Amino acid sequence: MSGRGASLLVAGLASAFGVVLLQVTSVLATVISGDDVSDIGAVRSALSIVAVLFITIAVYVSSIVTTNTVATIIAGRTRTIALMRLIGSSARDQRRAVAKEGLLVGAVGAVLGAVVGTVLLSIGLWIAVAAGTLPDLRYSLIEPLLALPVLVVVLSTWCAAWVGSRRVLSVSPMQAVGAAQERSLEETVRRPARNIVAVLLIVAGVLFLAGGVVVGQISEYGVLLGLVGGLLSFSGLVLGSHLIMPPVLGLVGRLLGSNAPSRLAAANAQQHPERSSRATIGLVIGVTLITMFAVAGATFEKMMALAMEDPSVRRAISEMVGISLAVISVLVGFSALIAAVGMVNNLALSVLQRSREIGLLRALGFTGGQVRRMILTESLQMTVAAVALGLALGVVYGWAAAQSLFGTVANIGFVTPAVPWLLVVLSVTGTAVLAVAATIVPARRAVSVAPVTALAAG
Amino acid sequence: MRPLAPDSYRGNMENSPSELGLAARVTSLRKIYGSATTSVTALDDVSIGIRRGQFTAIMGPSGSGKSTLMHIMAGLDTASAGQAWLGDTEISALDDAALTVLRRRRIGFIFQAFNLVPTLDVRGNILLPFALDGRKPSTTENNWIEQLIDSLGLADRLTHRPHELSGGQQQRVAIARALATRPELVFADEPTGNLDSRSGREVLALLKAASTGYGQSIAMVTHDPIAASFADRILFLADGRLVEDRERSSAEDISRIMLGMEQRA
Ligand SMILES: Nc1ncnc2c1ncn2[C@@H]1O[C@H](COP(=O)(O)OP(=O)(O)O)[C@@H](O)[C@H]1O
Numbered sequence: 001m002s003g004r005g006a007s008l009l010v011a012g013l014a015s016a017f018g019v020v021l022l023q024v025t026s027v028l029a030t031v032i033s034g035d036d037v038s039d040i041g042a043v044r045s046a047l048s049i050v051a052v053l054f055i056t057i058a059v060y061v062s063s064i065v066t067t068n069t070v071a072t073i074i075a076g077r078t079r080t081i082a083l084m085r086l087i088g089s090s091a092r093d094q095r096r097a098v099a100k101e102g103l104l105v106g107a108v109g110a111v112l113g114a115v116v117g118t119v120l121l122s123i124g125l126w127i128a129v130a131a132g133t134l135p136d137l138r139y140s141l142i143e144p145l146l147a148l149p150v151l152v153v154v155l156s157t158w159c160a161a162w163v164g165s166r167r168v169l170s171v172s173p174m175q176a177v178g179a180a181q182e183r184s185l186e187e188t189v190r191r192p193a194r195n196i197v198a199v200l201l202i203v204a205g206v207l208f209l210a211g212g213v214v215v216g217q218i219s220e221y222g223v224l225l226g227l228v229g230g231l232l233s234f235s236g237l238v239l240g241s242h243l244i245m246p247p248v249l250g251l252v253g254r255l256l257g258s259n260a261p262s263r264l265a266a267a268n269a270q271q272h273p274e275r276s277s278r279a280t281i282g283l284v285i286g287v288t289l290i291t292m293f294a295v296a297g298a299t300f301e302k303m304m305a306l307a308m309e310d311p312s313v314r315r316a317i318s319e320m321v322g323i324s325l326a327v328i329s330v331l332v333g334f335s336a337l338i339a340a341v342g343m344v345n346n347l348a349l350s351v352l353q354r355s356r357e358i359g360l361l362r363a364l365g366f367t368g369g370q371v372r373r374m375i376l377t378e379s380l381q382m383t384v385a386a387v388a389l390g391l392a393l394g395v396v397y398g399w400a401a402a403q404s405l406f407g408t409v410a411n412i413g414f415v416t417p418a419v420p421w422l423l424v425v426l427s428v429t430g431t432a433v434l435a436v437a438a439t440i441v442p443a444r445r446a447v448s449v450a451p452v453t454a455l456a457a458g
Numbered sequence: 459m460r461p462l463a464p465d466s467y468r469g470n471m472e473n474s475p476s477e478l479g480l481a482a483r484v485t486s487l488r489k490i491y492g493s494a495t496t497s498v499t500a501l502d503d504v505s506i507g508i509r510r511g512q513f514t515a516i517m518g519p520s521g522s523g524k525s526t527l528m529h530i531m532a533g534l535d536t537a538s539a540g541q542a543w544l545g546d547t548e549i550s551a552l553d554d555a556a557l558t559v560l561r562r563r564r565i566g567f568i569f570q571a572f573n574l575v576p577t578l579d580v581r582g583n584i585l586l587p588f589a590l591d592g593r594k595p596s597t598t599e600n601n602w603i604e605q606l607i608d609s610l611g612l613a614d615r616l617t618h619r620p621h622e623l624s625g626g627q628q629q630r631v632a633i634a635r636a637l638a639t640r641p642e643l644v645f646a647d648e649p650t651g652n653l654d655s656r657s658g659r660e661v662l663a664l665l666k667a668a669s670t671g672y673g674q675s676i677a678m679v680t681h682d683p684i685a686a687s688f689a690d691r692i693l694f695l696a697d698g699r700l701v702e703d704r705e706r707s708s709a710e711d712i713s714r715i716m717l718g719m720e721q722r723a
Pocket residue numbers: 491492498499500518519520521522523524525526527
């Protein structure tokens with residue numbers, strides 16, 4: 001999968017998700033209001049608010065993924081860009097070309113995604129009506145509102161390409177001339193200001209979050225503090241991911257063994273903090289969100305179980321929580337899927353960009369099996385680190401949400417966070433499947449690198 | 459070591475290469491690239507023996523087949539016809555897995571550029587052949603490595619990573635790695651090609667010292683007469699054939715031979 005292919009897929013998925021979700025709300029509104037056409041507007045707007053929330057999450061995640069894909073491509077293209085600069089192309093021209101490509105990819109992906117999504121939904125709707133699951137009403141799937149998610153995806157892909165290409169500006173024409181091993185572009189960038197902002201955001205966010213939990217015990221407004229805390233700290237985490245991910249990756253790397261393939265894989269993830277955090281942060285976000293909703297729901301259920309005497313009320317609450325969680329998980333899961341696409345692509349690109357290094361290892365006596373193991377370890381390391389961190393963060397956020405939102409309702413003080421076992425099982429299997437699936441293409445490619453690749457001059 | 463006349467092994471096929479004092483040998487080697495219509499003959503009936511304990515240079519103009527020869531001798535590429543031995547092992551008969559282990563345990567490499575794994579520090583790079591083999595160096599090996607590190611002047615660079623080193627320092631790390639396992643033969647492909655002349659000479663002097671000091675067999679591909687003048691013996695290739703076989707020569711003599719070859723072409 002090339003970088004452009006991945007960006008196309010990400011834009012397509014986000015756009016399809018947005019379009020389908022709006023269409024589903026329209027279908028639901030039609031069903032709920034039944035024959036009473038005058039009522040449809042109110043139902044629709046209530047559902048739309050929920051839809052917009054989840055579309056925003058999907059677009060946010062896909063923007064991060066696209067930004068990172070573009071940045072990874074640029075890092076691998078340093079030499080070519082330097083050569084273009086050497087023969088007189090300006091950095092701005094180079095960057096504009098990248099952004100233009102982003103606009104094109106975003107537009108094609110968004111439109112394709114919208115069309116495919118609409119077709120799939122129409123088929124699903126037709127089957128549901130034929131099977132009698134849904135009444136045979138006049139559903140309107142095509143409406144002007146659908147242009148909105150498509151447009152948002154195009155614009156966000158364009159912006160993401162622009163942001164992701166900022167490193168073009170730091171490529172010097174001299175980098176085309178140097179022949180010796182040079183410091184890679186990934187490592188030269190130090191942004192102290194960004195680090196400070198990230199730390200401040202996290203500290204402030206945690207304080208607000210704690211405040212929300214405490215205030216939530218006596219007032220329902222605690223949740224507002226908690227919300228602010230969640231947004232601040234999470235933004236800080238994303239902004240400071242290059243500080244947070246490397247140690248987590250290092251820890252996971254040490255757990256994965258100390259033979260040569262594992263050690264090289266660990267070194268690779270840690271020596272390129274920018275790249276490895278870029279590859280994983282999308283997945284961290286996805287897993288955090290899923291876990292947060294699941295833990296919030298389960299903890300709420302637990303609080304209510306402790307607070308309520310009546311078993312029938314308990315059953316009703318747990319049923320309601322179950323349904324809401326299933327819906328929310330599917331909606332957020334889509335963002336996690338987009339993030340997974342990003343991670344897979346990042347691994348593939350990083351292998352592609354390291355063919356000389358892999359050739360060197362092969363020449364020095366690394367077997368094909370060892371190369372494959374190195375890439376699998378790298379993939380495992382990234383996936384395990386991302387999922388583990390996401391689970392941990394999600395538990396904290398979910399618990400804080402439940403405490404600050406329902407603390408006064410339940411009025412039983414603090415409870416320990418409840419973690420649904422299904423979530424844990426799904427995370428573990430999802431991690432394993434993703435880690436292995438992500439290596440299929442890169443491993444084949446890496447094993448086919450001829451040892452002589454390293455010997456070529458230049 | 460018994461000095462041999464260059465062609466003494468020919469017609470004497472019952473002797474094994476190692477009995478002949480050879481670290482490696484190729485006979486009637488041919489390498490043809492491409493398909494029938496667009497084929498390039500990179501090596502045309504080449505027979506060469508690399509003597510044990512010697513520093514041998516393989517010279518020739520660009521495109522003469524030096525790299526191809528080295529790749530086949532080192533088990534990195536396969537020949538179209540002919541045989542290649544490392545010691546008494548016929549490597550042209552080995553499969554990829556066996557060749558991989560052979561490269562890891564019995565051969566050292568120094569390339570022109572991109573010799574080092576960028577994510578590993580100097581020590582990690584030097585110890586890489588042991589790590590690839592899944593073992594730690596023995597006490598004697600450790601002493602040897604420490605000695606190498608000292609003599610190559612790398613003692614205060616062990617925790618540096620490749621991008622923090624100059625080109626000459628990087629090549630010295632590559633030399634340390636190539637010598638660390640005391641391989642039967644070290645292959646060097648244009649090891650000074652990317653260096654300024656002073657660092658280049660340092661690297662060549664170190665290779666020569668390894669060969670005279672403790673009998674390391676080295677085969678170095680180069681097109682630089684000054685580099686070749688450091689060697690005990692110089693083999694000249696032109697258009698994929700062996701055209702000259704000289705004992706130690708001055709850079710001037712080597713240049714003259716090269717010029718003669720170019721003029722004949
Ligand atoms: N992979 C290849 N495919 C096709 N031709 C090749 C390949 N490698 C080398 N050659 C050709 O074989 C000849 C010898 O190349 P090489 O061994 O690299 O020479 P040298 O190292 O002396 O410059 C040249 O004509 C070169 O173009």
